[in-house]
Amino acid sequence: MGSPEATSFSSQKLLFRQLFEKDSSTYTYLLADVSHPDRPALLIDPVDKTVDRDLSLIQELRLNLLYAMNTHVHADHVTGTGLIKSKVPSVKSVISKASGSKADLLIESGDKILFGNLFLEVRATPGHTMGCVTYVTGDGADQPQPRMAFTGDTLLIRGCGRTDFQGGSSQQLYKSVHSQIFTLPKETLVYPAHDYKGFTVSTVGEESLYNPRLTKNEETFKGIMKNLNLAYPKMIDVAVPANMVCGLQDTDIN
Amino acid sequence: MGSPEATSFSSQKLLFRQLFEKDSSTYTYLLADVSHPDRPALLIDPVDKTVDRDLSLIQELRLNLLYAMNTHVHADHVTGTGLIKSKVPSVKSVISKASGSKADLLIESGDKILFGNLFLEVRATPGHTMGCVTYVTGDGADQPQPRMAFTGDTLLIRGCGRTDFQGGSSQQLYKSVHSQIFTLPKETLVYPAHDYKGFTVSTVGEESLYNPRLTKNEETFKGIMKNLNLAYPKMIDVAVPANMVCGLQDTDIN
Ligand SMILES: [Fe+2]
Numbered sequence A, B: 001m002g003s004p005e006a007t008s009f010s011s012q013k014l015l016f017r018q019l020f021e022k023d024s025s026t027y028t029y030l031l032a033d034v035s036h037p038d039r040p041a042l043l044i045d046p047v048d049k050t051v052d053r054d055l056s057l058i059q060e061l062r063l064n065l066l067y068a069m070n071t072h073v074h075a076d077h078v079t080g081t082g083l084i085k086s087k088v089p090s091v092k093s094v095i096s097k098a099s100g101s102k103a104d105l106l107i108e109s110g111d112k113i114l115f116g117n118l119f120l121e122v123r124a125t126p127g128h129t130m131g132c133v134t135y136v137t138g139d140g141a142d143q144p145q146p147r148m149a150f151t152g153d154t155l156l157i158r159g160c161g162r163t164d165f166q167g168g169s170s171q172q173l174y175k176s177v178h179s180q181i182f183t184l185p186k187e188t189l190v191y192p193a194h195d196y197k198g199f200t201v202s203t204v205g206e207e208s209l210y211n212p213r214l215t216k217n218e219e220t221f222k223g224i225m226k227n228l229n230l231a232y233p234k235m236i237d238v239a240v241p242a243n244m245v246c247g248l249q250d251t252d253i254n
């Protein structure tokens, strides 16, 4: 049987797939080091509804899933982490310590998450929630070029996450984006947790020029966020308690 | 003002964006040669509803749109080609001669579509409709690696287009995929016109191993296609006549 390889970007190592869940317009990301004999892989922001799709793809691509990670405690959908762990018990759930959630691995700013010879670096980017992080592919000639930033709801394409729930703060979000994301090389690819207009990717350069909110000064930004008048999130009362334990089904960590 | 660059894959030249239209689950693709001073660009399978999004992105990225191309006469949505031409009159519409449609450029198997120092090669892949083509990025060290195949509805991710309308033929589709697509290098990226499960890309290697239809022998494949019992496409009576002239608004070519 042949090997269904897909290397992308200038890295001959990284297999990368962006996956979409239509109901919540969520992007899940699959990354793997296919140059490593173990073919280690991780998922960022899996959704409960699409776990079967994701695991079947992982099996077909002959990957070895190490981590099911979340950028933050989502309020709009239930994470797939718990369900994944119930189906593949060796997988470790990952979320930030600052989120106050339970998981196998509680990560902090500066931590590195290794998969084969590739790694993700953790940047704390609070503001949408108090525990939001951005995962950024490693810096170095042996890491994917351009770098890729998985920004969760901190920075969306031409937008950003709301800041009126879950310990959110517009001031913090503004600081997070400007100090932790816009300081990355401008060709860095921005992969958000959601998109509602059909965009799949942006870049740091593009968002720092054209993001209608984050290009404003801090006071204007705070005013915009204060006056959004968004509805109470439909799924928050179901999703947040479930996601605080990395998925309803995740009963083995407590 | 800075340059919002995004190079992807191993090419330092290609700017590539995949764009999604939710109602018809259609993918539109933007390709541009950003190493060329003119920054020439093309769109594959634009949708009428998302023309404003696409043109505004093209403007922000400072691209010069040359071509609005279709892989075939779509039955499920109205092409954006006509609307694009009405807004940017210099753009040329492109479709296959075999489609029987009107357009500025009627292309045939073997034709090359140049944009800067990059090009797409045309492969005739009839079967879903009689005029379907697959656009494949050029072969050569100065072209994107791995190659990218824009397969329209000929080959979908783990599926294929229906063959019971518009001069469709399951026998032809089978032959098209096996002779024109599965013969490409197995790492070739497969970018279809639609996906209904949230997949964004596959590879020739992956589809030739795991496509549940096209991995069967020809007789079994024809049986599968004969017994799909699909509903009459909702939009076909509006979309096909419009798309035969590259979009309802495309009144300047006749
Ligand atoms: Fe969120």
Ligand SMILES: [Fe+2]
Binding pocket: B072, B073, B074, B075, B076, B128, B153, B161
């Ligand atoms: Fe079609």
